[in-house]
Amino acid sequence: MRVLILGGDGYLGWPTAMSLAAKGHDVYVIDNYLRRNIAQQTSSEALIPTPNLNDRAEIFSSLTNLNIEVEIGDVADYRVLSNTVAKVKPEVVIHYAEQPSAPYSMMGFAEAAQTFNNNLSATFNLIWALMEHAPDCHMVKLGTMGEYGTPNIDIEEGWLDIEHKGRKDKFLYPRAAGSLYHTTKVLDTDLLWFYVRTYGLRVTDLMQGPVYGLSTEESDQDERLLPNFHYDDIFGTAVNRFLVQAVAGVPLTVYGKGGQVRGYLNLRDTLQCVELAMETPAAKGELRILNQFTETFSVNKLADSVQRVGNQLGLNVQVQSIDNPRKELEDHYYNPAHSGLMELGLKPHYMTDDVVAKMLEQVIKYKDQIDPRKIMPRVRWKQ
C-alpha cells in the first residue's frame, strides 16, 4: 500500500515507517521536527541521540535496500500537506503529527497555543487534504486513552449506548481529559466525527495508552535506528522515568499516591495495531474507534516491578512518593474495554519481568548520558 506517515520522526512514527517499509509498503514520511525543537528549548533531549530523519532513512536504506521517502515540512500549513497528499495519493495516512507532551501543553500561554494550533490544524488540514485529493484514503489517527479520563463507569471502545428516561441512542463516549494536550485529542475526535458522518470519510481512531519499549525488530540492526527515548519530565513517560531513575541510582518518583491506573502497551504492539488497522480499513462514513493497550496497572505496581527487577540486576532501587504536579485522581475506578484489536488479531507482548530487565539493560548501556536534572517535574498543573 502507499502509506503516508505524518510525524514520521517521532517515537512511534519512525519505528512505524521502518516496520511498514520492511513489510513491503511504499512509505512516505513527513515531519517538521517540532518535538526535536521543543526538546532543545526545554532541555529535554532524548537519552540516545538520533540522526535526523533524512539520515535515518539513508542508514535504513543502506542496511535493507528499502526506501523511505522523507519530507521535512509542517502539516499544520495546509499548502504543505495538501501538496503532499496530492503527490503521494496515499491509500492510508497514519496521523501521528501532534505535539504529544501533556506537561509542555500546561507550561503557559505560548506552549498551550502552540499545542492547540499545531494539533487542531494538523487534523483539520488532513481532513480537507483527503477530501480534496484522496477521498477513499483510510485515515489511521492516533488518539489517546487519556481522552476518556478516569470516569466512574466502564470505558467502552469509543461509543456508548445510553438509555435515558426510557429512550435509547448511541453517542461518542463522553470524554474529559487531564491536560490540554489530551484535550486537543478530544477536540480532534469531535471534529473527525463531524466530517466522517457528513462527508463519508473513513477513519480509524486509535485510543492509545502509554507506550513503552526501547527497540523494534528493525532498530535492532543498528543503534542509529533506535526510537527516541525520552526520560525527561516533558516527553518522558512514567515507565521511562522509572527505568532511568533505577539505573541512575535516584529514587523512582511516584506522583502522589500512585494509584493512577493506565492501559499500557509495548512499542512492538503499537506497530501490530497500526498494521491491523490498515489491513481492515474503516468503511466510508465510519469512525471506528479502538482502545489500544494490552494491560492495565497502577503507577505503584509499575514502580514495584522496576524496583524488583532492578534489584535482581544488582541496582539498588528506591521508591519515593512526591507531590503530584498534575491534577488527576490518584485512586480511582478504571475498567476500559479493549477487545477490538484483539479480535483483529493482536498478539500482545506484556510487560513481564523479562521485558523490564531487557529495558533496564538497554538503559544501562547509556548510563553515562543520563542527566538527572531532566527527571524531576518542572511543570505544575495548579496555578
Add this chain to the structure above:
Amino acid sequence: MRVLILGGDGYLGWPTAMSLAAKGHDVYVIDNYLRRNIAQQTSSEALIPTPNLNDRAEIFSSLTNLNIEVEIGDVADYRVLSNTVAKVKPEVVIHYAEQPSAPYSMMGFAEAAQTFNNNLSATFNLIWALMEHAPDCHMVKLGTMGEYGTPNIDIEEGWLDIEHKGRKDKFLYPRAAGSLYHTTKVLDTDLLWFYVRTYGLRVTDLMQGPVYGLSTEESDQDERLLPNFHYDDIFGTAVNRFLVQAVAGVPLTVYGKGGQVRGYLNLRDTLQCVELAMETPAAKGELRILNQFTETFSVNKLADSVQRVGNQLGLNVQVQSIDNPRKELEDHYYNPAHSGLMELGLKPHYMTDDVVAKMLEQVIKYKDQIDPRKIMPRVRWKQ
C-alpha cells in the same frame, strides 16, 4: 458592572450593549467586522443597512447620554484581546465573537478554516486573557442548541447522569452537531470544560436556539439602532427567510419535509437571559450550562404561522418544500429541557400571531430593499 462584549457589532452583541448600558452598566465592546466582511463577500448584506459600530455608539449616546466604549479589533489575535482585558478589567465578559453562519462554514476549505480558526482562537484567547488579567471575571459564553443535534433521547441542560453496567457518573451531555459552525461550539464547550475544572474559571455557557425579532426597547428610539436583519441563505434564519418571502410574494421555502424541530426565542428574551446569567454568576470552577429558548416548533409549524398571519395582513403567502441543502433529520424526536433560565426569572415572549404580525409589518417597511437573489440556498452540505 464592568462588562466587556466580544462581537459587539452582531445581531445579539449590539442590542446587548445598548440594553446593558441602559441598565447602568459600564459597557465596552470589541468587534472585527468579520460578519460585515463575510456578508459583503457573499452578497449577503442585511435588509436594513446599519451604521458602523462607532457611529451606532455615537447615535445611542446622543439619544441617551449613555456611553458605550468601542474598539475595532480582532479577538482571535491574542495580543489584542489580552490588552483589552488588561485595560477593561471586566467583571463579566459576554462572548459572542464567533462566525455564526452554518452554511458559510460549509462552503469550502477557506470558509471552513476561517470559521474554525476564528471561533476556536477567540475562545482559547479569552480563556487565557481571563486567567492572566481577570481570573475572577464571569464568562458568559454563547453556545448553541445545535451542539446537541437531534438525539433520540431527551436533551438535558448541558450534563447527563449516566448509569452503565451498575455504576454511575455525570458527564457533559454528548454532542453531535449538524455543521462545522455548530461543531466549533462543541469544541468550545470541551475546551472550556477542561480549563474551568483545571484552573477554576467561572463560565456560563448558554445553549441558545434560533433567535428572532427585529427590534428591542432601545432600538425603538431610532431606526439607525436596529439590529442587523439577515434574510439571506448565509446569515438568515428560517424565521427571517419566511418573513421576507411572505412580504416579497415568494413562496416560503421549507427545506425537505419541514419536520425539523428547534427551540426558538425572542431577541428580547436573549437580552433577559444574558442579564439573568450576569446577575447570578457561575461559581469558581463551575461550567454552568443553560438551554436558552422558550418554545419548540417545527419548520412546518413556523411556515403555517407566517402564512396564516401574512394572509391576515393581506399578503398572499404560499409555502413550497424544496430539496434540503443540509444534512439533517427532517422528522425526529426532540425534547430539550429548559427550566434553568425560567428558574432564574426569565419571562418569555412567545411567538404569538401578534408578534409575527409586528415582524411582518416591520419587514413591509423595507419591502423595496428585498433582493430575492439572496434567499435561495447556495451552499449544499452533500458534496
